[in-house]
Amino acid sequence: MxxxxxxxxxxxxxxxxxxxxxxxxxxxxxxxxxxxxxxxxxxxxxxxxxxxxxxxxxxxxxxxxxxxxxxxxxxxxxxxxxxxxxxxxxxxxxxxxxxxxxxxxxxxxxxxxxxxxxxxxxxxxxxxxxxxxxxxxxxxxxxxxxxxxxxxxxxxxxxxxxxxxxxxxxxxxxxxxxxxxxxxxxxxxxxxxxxxxxxxxxxxxxxxxxxxxxxxxxxxxxxxxxxxxxxxxxxxxxxxxxxxxxxxxxxxxxxxxxxxxxxxxxxxxxxxxxxxxxxxxxxxxxxxxxxxxxxxxxxxxxxxxxxxxxxxxxxxxxxxxxxxxxxxxxxxxxxxxxxxxxxxxxxxxxxxxxxxxxxxxxxxxxxxxxxxxxxxxxxGSIAVLKRLGARDLDGSAPEEVAHTGHGARIMLLGFFRTASSLVAELEARQSAFLNDVAVVDFNPVVHRGLTERGIKVAYGDISQPETLIHAGVRNAEVLICTVPDFLLKGVTNERLVRQLRTLNPTAKILAPAELMSDVDALYEAGADYVTVSRLTEAKHLCEILEAIEDDLLSSKRDVLTSSLEGRREVLA
Incomplete structure (x- = not known):
């Protein structure tokens, strides 16, 4: 022992x-x-x-x-x-x-x-x-x-x-x-x-x-x-x-x-x-x-x-x-x-x-x-496979790149939860903007889900300038970056905004910021408006605290539950 x-x-x-x-x-x-x-x-x-x-x-x-x-x-x-x-x-x-x-x-x-x-x-x-x-x-x-x-x-x-x-x-x-x-x-x-x-x-x-x-x-x-x-x-x-x-x-x-x-x-x-x-x-x-x-x-x-x-x-x-x-x-x-x-x-x-x-x-x-x-x-592997003749979901092969220039007025670059909620909100409001929206993303679930809803979508990697060009960003009036930096691969929102501004000097560019220091950097890169979701969430939490103080939390919850009924998001 x-x-x-x-x-x-x-x-x-x-x-x-x-x-x-x-x-x-x-x-x-x-x-x-x-x-x-x-x-x-x-x-x-x-x-x-x-x-x-x-x-x-x-x-x-x-x-x-x-x-x-x-x-x-x-x-x-x-x-x-x-x-x-x-x-x-x-x-x-x-x-x-x-x-x-x-x-x-x-x-x-x-x-x-x-x-x-x-x-x-x-x-x-x-x-x-x-x-x-x-x-x-x-x-x-x-x-x-x-x-x-x-x-x-x-x-x-x-x-x-x-x-x-x-x-x-x-x-x-x-x-x-x-x-x-x-x-x-x-x-x-x-x-x-x-x-x-x-x-x-x-x-x-x-x-x-x-x-x-x-x-x-x-x-x-x-x-x-x-x-x-x-x-x-x-x-x-x-x-x-x-x-x-x-x-x-x-x-x-x-x-x-x-x-x-x-x-x-x-x-x-x-x-x-x-x-x-x-x-x-x-x-x-x-x-x-x-x-x-x-x-x-x-x-x-x-x-x-x-x-x-x-x-x-x-x-x-x-x-x-x-x-x-x-x-x-x-x-x-x-x-x-x-x-x-x-x-x-x-x-x-x-x-x-x-x-x-x-x-x-x-x-x-x-x-x-x-x-x-x-x-x-x-x-690197995708580039090699395409040169060997492999096709991706965009249909592109080595000498046949899909030119998907939608000419959409509003383009969502990347598609994660914020973009999913935005599309669902436009659908709920039956907004005319929905007909003007196109999405660029390389998630096959997103590609399939948006196609089934009749929303224009291009399969591609937004970190690549060629993808942005083929997707038609030069013709867009509004370009919305929707993916936070920690999920982006091969690019940051600051670099993406700079690329977009170079490709389309006149479009209105919206981009997200995670840190307060990112806001000024994105404006300097060429963004027209920077969203800071933590501030919006903080305001909402303040309203919840006030509702608790006024004994109105249950009514607030009912409002939220009602707004979620029948809501179908691509990324639920």
Missing amino acids: HDLVFDIAVCTMTAWVLAVAAQAIGQPVILAYLIGGFAIGPAGLKLVSSQESIATISELGLIFLLFMIGLEIDLRKIIRSGRVIVVAAVAQIAGCCVLGILFFRFMGLPIGGGHWDALYLGVAVALSSTVIIVKVLYDKRELDTLPGRVTLGVLVLQDLFVILFLAIQPSLNDLRAEVLVVSVLRVGVLVASALLISRFVLPVLFFRIARLPELVLVGALAWCLANGQLAEELHLSREMGALVAGVSLSTFPYALDVAAKVTSLRDFFVTLFFVGVGMTIPVPSADVLAFAGAIVAFVIASRAITVIPTLYVLRQGLRASMLPAINLAQLSEFSLVLLQIGVAAGHVGGIAKTATSISFVALAALSTFAMGRSDAIVR
Whole structure:
């Protein structure tokens, strides 16, 4: 016991020091945990060498990691996923799995006879890192963009796929129809029991202890471990039970509260798990490094092969087809989890797990770099693809650029929430201005939605002067920039206003400002009027405060509710 406490202390201190360093250089902390585990493990400084301690640390971390992953799987989002997301996810997951199994079989890895390296690796390379993707997209404020939503939708369905794989994983060595049926029945019993208890029993218990945070935490952990033990009794894995325990609580009335209270403990055990994985990595040989390099190359190529053509066929445009492929081009934390489970079950050899761990580290670094520069990568790639004859939603090919000069009086450059509300407001007022409006944007959802409403729209990137010229900005009387700086790619509103003023010296140009210092800069660039939405919102909030003071809040709410009835926005 003394050795285990000492080992956990060493793991925690090492992880913390290296995680601080990783944050300073902009790398995922998971990389720090893996490197820290390698450094203090048997292949490194040998500060932790007890195989029993390493196994205990890894198993505890794995159980709680899967519990938290389950808590974050929103079944309602899976049910509500749109056709584009579902088709893209199925193509990516199934395509990468099949290609992966074929690729690893070609490399000589076994599949069958008690050895399932090619199958586990095929599944592992189909999964992408939720932690890395969400963090980078959040920092870039791209979670709510179309490529961001597609990426997150694929991640959610990947989680569902893993649950299905874990259901059959214990029976891989005896894959007969009756065995599979029994396995499915066991999973059904586990899932049904968990859902029924979380639906009818846990709400009552948690309601009674809701005011005692420590009991909420202990109750959540007790549920996780109890479900894990139930899975063990059903000849499934404790990890599967922990995952189902989390999923069963994801729609629980107290799910947010439980997740908030378990998060700190989750972070601790996640740290232990990845440090534990790092400790199991031996010093890589040349063969292992070559194997890891092959995995890295396969993951990048397979994302491009399965994601880009699928979204392109679904008419999402070149840009929205390529960005999710870049976003998804890494391995998931779950990939390491699967290989760990496979090794524990005797299904996978150590070389596969070691190579996967090294690939995870390499892809995490490469993916973080690529996602940070995805806009430049996509612009360059689109130019090459068009020279090769590819057509975008604007119908343009290398020598056939679409001249969409609408001659519209009013042009909306970019289309986000403000522009969506403006169009809806003009529709509600039945304004004659609506006939004079044209939009330029590269979001395929916007292009389709506006076309269905009979509003002129040109598909294109407003940061490119050629797009502005072909869209007809030289003939417009009013040019409205509608996208805030933090969402613009390759340009700022100040630079855009300067371009517009050069192209059309006489038009009235309206532009948004986020900071007070931006207002003067936009006027100097040539804007005729600058909108500062924070001021309008502040005035509205003052009116709400006055309504509260006069006990008129309900009437204000009724007015708002009435104004929203029947309102159909392109970006709802």
